Amino acid sequence: MLELTEEQQLIKQTAKDIATDIIAPLASEYDAKETFPQKSFEALRDAGFLAMMVSPEYGGSGLDTISYVLAMEEVSKACASTGVMMSVNNSLAAHPLEKFGSDYIKDNFLRRIAEGGKLGAFGLSEPDAGSDPAGGKTTAVKEENGYVLNGSKMWITNGGVAEVYVIFANTTPELGHKGMSAFVVEKGTKGFEIGPKEHKLGIKASPTTPLNFDDCIIPSENLIGSEGEGFKIAMNTLDGGRIGIAGQALGIGQAALEAAVNYANIREAFGKKISQFQGLRWSIADSAMDMEAARLLTFRAAKLKDQGKRFTKEAAMAKLYASEAAVRSADMSLQIHGGSGYSRDFPVERYYRDAKITAIYEGTSEIQRVVISREIIEKKNYS
Ligand code: CAA
Numbered sequence: 001m002l003e004l005t006e007e008q009q010l011i012k013q014t015a016k017d018i019a020t021d022i023i024a025p026l027a028s029e030y031d032a033k034e035t036f037p038q039k040s041f042e043a044l045r046d047a048g049f050l051a052m053m054v055s056p057e058y059g060g061s062g063l064d065t066i067s068y069v070l071a072m073e074e075v076s077k078a079c080a081s082t083g084v085m086m087s088v089n090n091s092l093a094a095h096p097l098e099k100f101g102s103d104y105i106k107d108n109f110l111r112r113i114a115e116g117g118k119l120g121a122f123g124l125s126e127p128d129a130g131s132d133p134a135g136g137k138t139t140a141v142k143e144e145n146g147y148v149l150n151g152s153k154m155w156i157t158n159g160g161v162a163e164v165y166v167i168f169a170n171t172t173p174e175l176g177h178k179g180m181s182a183f184v185v186e187k188g189t190k191g192f193e194i195g196p197k198e199h200k201l202g203i204k205a206s207p208t209t210p211l212n213f214d215d216c217i218i219p220s221e222n223l224i225g226s227e228g229e230g231f232k233i234a235m236n237t238l239d240g241g242r243i244g245i246a247g248q249a250l251g252i253g254q255a256a257l258e259a260a261v262n263y264a265n266i267r268e269a270f271g272k273k274i275s276q277f278q279g280l281r282w283s284i285a286d287s288a289m290d291m292e293a294a295r296l297l298t299f300r301a302a303k304l305k306d307q308g309k310r311f312t313k314e315a316a317m318a319k320l321y322a323s324e325a326a327v328r329s330a331d332m333s334l335q336i337h338g339g340s341g342y343s344r345d346f347p348v349e350r351y352y353r354d355a356k357i358t359a360i361y362e363g364t365s366e367i368q369r370v371v372i373s374r375e376i377i378e379k380k381n382y383s
Contacts, residue, residue, distance in 0.1 A: 002066070002299045011067040015074035018043050027079035030205035031350055034197075036161055037205045040082040041119075044075065050089045051114035054098055058106055059115025065240075065302035069247040073295075076251025080354035081205035083251055084361075087244035088157045089113065092362075093120020096166050096182060096237045100225040109164045109184050121162035122241075123153035123185075123211050124234050130155070131367050133168065133234060134177035138213065140169035146220045147171075147183065149191070149213040155361070159209025160194045163187045167211070168234055171227045180230035184222040191216030202353030239312050240305065241362045242319035246298040249319075249358040253291050253326035256333035256351040260284060263337050263346075280336060287329045294322035313375035320368035323358035330355040 004012065023040040030037045044050050052068050054060020068090060076083030097110040097120075113120045129135040138151025149169055156165075165185045172179030185192055195210035225233055261284060264275035274280055301314035330352040334341040341348045359365045375381040 002296075002303075004066070004070070007063075008067050008070060011063065012070040012074060014047060015049065015071040018047055018049075019074045019078035023075060023082055024078035027082070027205075028344075028347060028350065030079065030081065032204075032344070034199070034204045036207055037079060037082045037085070040075075040079060041085060044082070044086055045117045049075070050086060050117065050119070051094050052090055054094050054110065054114040058098065058110045060094070060098075064306045065243060066299060066306060069243060069250075069298055069302045072244055072247030073250040073254065076248040077255040078251075079205070080248060080252050080351075080357075081203045083248040084157055084203055084206045084245075084357075085119070085161075087241065087248055088122060089120050091241040091244040092122035092237055093158075093162070093164060093166055095240050096122075096224060096233050097164075097184070099236070100182070100229070100233050101184075102221070102224075104221045105184060105224060109186075113164055118164060119158050119162040120164040120166065121156050121158040122237070123156050123165055123167040125155045126152060127154050127210075131364060134180065134231060136168065136170065136180070138167070138169040139173060140171050140181060140183060142171065142220070143217075146218050147223070149183070149185065149216040149218065151213055153211040153213075155198070156209050156211055157206055157361075159211060160197070160207050165192075165211065166224065166237075167213075168230045169213075171230075175228065177231040178228050180234070181227045182224040182230040182233045183218060184224060185213075185216065185218055189216055189218060201356065202350070203357055204353075238362055239315045242315040242368070243298060243301050243305065243311075245358050245362045246294070246301070246315070246318040246322035249322035249326035249355065250291065250295055250298060252351050252355045252358065253287075253294065253322070253329035256326070256330040256348060256355070257284070257287050257291055259346070259348050259351070260287070260329075260333035260336045263333075263340070263348075274336070283332050283336065287332050290325040290328060294318070294325040297321050310381075313372055313381055316363070316368040316371040316375075319358075319362065320365050320372070323355075324365060326355040326358055 022043045048061040051060040140147040171181040198208040298318040301318040304311035
């Protein structure tokens with residue numbers, strides 16, 4: 001394991017304390033009722049974990065990406081729905097506002113998230129454009145009063161509970177990805193409607209909604225960066241987001257591994273604890289190694305980002321490996337739990353349902369392989 005600085009150790013311990021004392025005891029209930037984890041959100045907001053990497057100038061905690069990964073793992077170990085709320089706010093909402101936004105955007109919207117404790121969301125996917133966001137149909141037409149948005153977005157994490165939405169739309173559709181721009185749209189803007197919550201397999205406490213824009217007029221100042229820069233803003237933002245989702249996957253996979261060990265040390269069969277059976281021991285050994293490999297890949301991507309180096313390939317590797325390791329770990333753990341694991345009496349069925357999404361959102365495993373193979377084959381980026 002990477003040697004942590006004193007500050008990083010403190011962040012990890014603080015996240016662990018909040019996760020153990022506040023988030024974990026509520027996770028099953030929020031999941032069963034499919035309600036937003038309000039108390040978990042408040043605890044993380046009050047600890048400064050929802051704008052961890054934002055500069056203190058705008059009310060953020062000014063921490064590094066390693067600290068973010070450490071906190072994401074601890075939080076997601078307790079509740080993956082809370083984990084994605086935190087990851088989207090940090091990586092997909094705060095980051096593009098700070099990195100690409102004007103002073104106006106930072107003062108009005110980033111500050112609202114970091115200082116005001118309001119949530120943000122990220123609207124890129126559309127009903128017919130998920131893996132291929134350049135194929136999105138939402139338009140933003142410049143008029144005298146600002147931009148007029150029309151179209152719809154789908155699969156929006158924090159939909160409805162967020163106040164600040166980073167939205168991608170075509171300002172010059174004939175230019176394809178080069179005609180895409182990024183905007184801030186505030187909840188409550190006329191013509192901006194939040195659709196009904198999706199009912200999902202997992203991360204049930206995280207609200208996921210569609211967004212609809214019907215002649216929605218937003219001020220010109222809400223443009224993030226320049227016209228035509230949207231696709232690159234989205235890609236750069238997702239590079240960082242994938243490190244956050246890798247952290248979420250680490251938490252789910254680790255929780256499943258520890259649950260398997262605890263159960264195997266209690267459950268008896270054929271006159272002894274099932275942890276004494278070699279076949280089961282080897283599953284646990286493989287899973288522990290899998291999670292550690294995922295953790296090292298994730299720290300490597302985070303470290304490169306903190307050093308200001310390129311990390312596109314490493315973030316894709318971390319997200320791909322950690323998400324698939326989490327799925328494997330949850331499957332292994334549920335198998336060890338047997339019938340008990342299939343019931344809601346144990347949290348492992350939740351880990352099993354929650355793990356799968358990490359291999360889908362912020363770029364499917366197949367898209368991560370596209371990113372990695374392009375870096376290796378076309379760019380010869382082996383380092
Ligand atoms: N950083 C900066 N720029 C980048 C970049 C990166 N990581 N990757 C590509 N670009 C630039 C390229 O350099 C290129 O620039 P030029 O036009 O100047 O040449 C431009 O973007 C287009 O690049 P590509 O030709 O590679 O684009 P593509 O259309 O082939 O797509 C892709 C590449 C990797 C498949 C990309 O479409 C992708 O990542 N798809 C997945 C989308 C995704 O992750 N969606 C998740 C939705 S969000 C979500 O899940 C939210 C939630 O709430 C949890």
